[in-house]
Amino acid sequence: MVKIENVELDRIIEKLELIEDEKLAVSLLKEFNDKTKILGQLITNRDPNLSHSDWEKQCLDAKKDVDSIVKKIEEI
Numbered sequence: 001m002v003k004i005e006n007v008e009l010d011r012i013i014e015k016l017e018l019i020e021d022e023k024l025a026v027s028l029l030k031e032f033n034d035k036t037k038i039l040g041q042l043i044t045n046r047d048p049n050l051s052h053s054d055w056e057k058q059c060l061d062a063k064k065d066v067d068s069i070v071k072k073i074e075e076i
Contacts, residue, residue, distance in 0.1 A: 012032065028076075
């Protein structure tokens with residue numbers, strides 16, 4: 001369903017490494033890790049109590065969160 005390519009991940013990490021403000025870089029990395037973890041858990045551990053449409057909506061929302069932090073990192 002959702003996949004972040006290694007090249008894309010390398011680009012994100014490289015961008016974070018170039019940020020002079022180390023606290024900001026660490027904060028953005030933590031946010032990126034948290035958002036991708038949530039998305040990964042949704043995709044790999046589908047809750048059987050959720051309907052397919054509810055599960056899909058949660059995945060789409062989590063993907064939007066990942067896209068948002070990636071965009072924030074790329075704009076720095």
